[in-house]
Amino acid sequence: MSESQSLNPEGIVYLVSLGCPKNLVDTEVMTGLLVSNGFFLTMDPDQADIYLINTCAFIPSARSESTEALEEAQAWKEEAPDERKIIIAGCLIQWDKQESYRKQFPIVDLWTGVDQVPDIARLLKEIKPGLNYHRNETPTFLYDEKIPRLRLTLPHIAYLKIADGCDNRCSYCAIPDIRGDMRSRSLQSVVSEAETALNNDATELLIMAQDITTFGDDREDNEDLSALLLEIDNLKGKNFWIRLLYTHPAHFPQKLIDTIAARKHVLPYVDMPMQHISAKLLNSMHRRISEADTRNLLRRMRKGIPNLAIRTTFITGLPGETEEDFKMLKDFIIEQEFERLGVFSYSPEPDTPAAGFPDQVPHALAEARVAELMEIQAKISLKKNKLLVGREFDVIVDFIEEFGAVGRTYMDAPEIDNVVVLENICDLTPGQVYKTVITDADTYELTAGLKD
Numbered sequence: 494m495s496e497s498q499s500l501n502p503e504g505i506v507y508l509v510s511l512g513c514p515k516n517l518v519d520t521e522v523m524t525g526l527l528v529s530n531g532f533f534l535t536m537d538p539d540q541a542d543i544y545l546i547n548t549c550a551f552i553p554s555a556r557s558e559s560t561e562a563l564e565e566a567q568a569w570k571e572e573a574p575d576e577r578k579i580i581i582a583g584c585l586i587q588w589d590k591q592e593s594y595r596k597q598f599p600i601v602d603l604w605t606g607v608d609q610v611p612d613i614a615r616l617l618k619e620i621k622p623g624l625n626y627h628r629n630e631t632p633t634f635l636y637d638e639k640i641p642r643l644r645l646t647l648p649h650i651a652y653l654k655i656a657d658g659c660d661n662r663c664s665y666c667a668i669p670d671i672r673g674d675m676r677s678r679s680l681q682s683v684v685s686e687a688e689t690a691l692n693n694d695a696t697e698l699l700i701m702a703q704d705i706t707t708f709g710d711d712r713e714d715n716e717d718l719s720a721l722l723l724e725i726d727n728l729k730g731k732n733f734w735i736r737l738l739y740t741h742p743a744h745f746p747q748k749l750i751d752t753i754a755a756r757k758h759v760l761p762y763v764d765m766p767m768q769h770i771s772a773k774l775l776n777s778m779h780r781r782i783s784e785a786d787t788r789n790l791l792r793r794m795r796k797g798i799p800n801l802a803i804r805t806t807f808i809t810g811l812p813g814e815t816e817e818d819f820k821m822l823k824d825f826i827i828e829q830e831f832e833r834l835g836v837f838s839y840s841p842e843p844d845t846p847a848a849g850f851p852d853q854v855p856h857a858l859a860e861a862r863v864a865e866l867m868e869i870q871a872k873i874s875l876k877k878n879k880l881l882v883g884r885e886f887d888v889i890v891d892f893i894e895e896f897g898a899v900g901r902t903y904m905d906a907p908e909i910d911n912v913v914v915l916e917n918i919c920d921l922t923p924g925q926v927y928k929t930v931i932t933d934a935d936t937y938e939l940t941a942g943l944k945d
């Protein structure tokens with residue numbers, strides 16, 4: 494009998510968190526609540542009697558991943574059906590209005606949607622046959638700094654989800670349907686959570702939501718993202734970084750550009766999905782911004798924020814995307830030379846307006862366009878990286894491997910962007926920022942040594 498079992502926990506939970514960092518925060522909140530309600534955690538499913546999967550349903554590949562995870566959990570439970578329980582939580586339940594997963598996996602003991610995150614411990618204790626499916630049509634849950642949360646990332650990384658849901662209603666996107674209307678936390682709640690994270694070893698705070706540039710719009714206290722950054726930037730702490738994820742070009746005010754440029758801890762890094770540049774597609778996708786305004790914003794951002802690194806994403810194969818539209822996108826990427834770039838192929842999401850648009854593009858063609866753009870970006874990335882050789886950069890160390898320390902520059906978000914390897918240097922402290930000199934460059938990786 495393990496030590497944990499001898500202490501009689503309410504249950505021993507094995508966790509699987511799928512999808513984006515926004516979903517990870519929900520997993521962290523559920524984990525905090527479970528631990529504070531007497532449940533134990535394990536990294537080994539064989540030691541567990543509860544298998545909890547927080548699912549993602551954003552696009553077909555995410556749903557396939559959720560299905561695979563469910564199948565693994567099913568096989569796990571079949572080994573000891575009377576002793577083991579499966580809990581499926583999160584976006585998949587919100588997305589699956591027809592309850593097809595529920596029909597496909599009757600072995601699952603509890604289904605919970607987004608609004609049940611704060612009730613997870615109670616629902617787990619109260620599982621009853623026939624009362625095991627909980628889903629609110631329009632989620633409203635928003636965590637705050639008072640809800641226990643157990644960070645599951647590297648100790649120096651803290652994701653701060655400042656809002657949930659989205660009101661933008663891009664015509665191809667299922668997220669507003671899955672996560673509900675946009676709702677912001679109060680500024681003080683986020684600042685208080687940031688302070689706690691800094692007092693508990695965090696050195697990089699990642700500000701995120703579905704669209705952080707709408708932060709505060711739904712509230713009456715006149716606070717906005719710039720005001721929030723100002724407050725967090727003023728917190729006492731070590732040499733910490735603030736990184737901005739998921740902004741929207743249609744509402745990126747000059748004030749925010751000035752704030753990023755002026756604040757000490759806010760990195761000159763902006764994640765801003767643009768999705769396309771063809772005026773026709775920007776319009777049909779309901780992106781609320783024109784081609785000219787996108788270019789104008791980029792000019793102002795580059796001018797206003799020295800050494801800015803922009804990460805963006807584009808979608809190929811949007812309904813109606815012609816060869817001419819695709820060429821515009823290709824030329825735009827070549828012209829702008831974004832520091833970081835991701836490309837997705839469009840897939841029609843049920844119940845979204847774009848799924849019913851005419852001129853759907855064959856998936857194979859959309860995928861071929863993804864490959865073409867990523868090939869272009871690889872060349873841009875290699876060229877830009879080579880220009881960094883010999884230059885000095887602050888690098889935050891994430892972990893130490895046998896071959897050396899692995900970290901990132903300000904241009905790189907964890908698990909999304911590039912890495913820097915400090916070869917044969919193992920006596921560094923993860924979470925600390927070091928002065929380095931870049932010695933070699935590959936397409937998506939840099940090599941560096943410590944600055945003398």
Ligand code: SF4
Pocket residue numbers: 659660661662663666667668669703704741
């Ligand atoms: S802004 Fe992002 S999350 Fe919101 S609807 Fe558009 S693509 Fe979806």
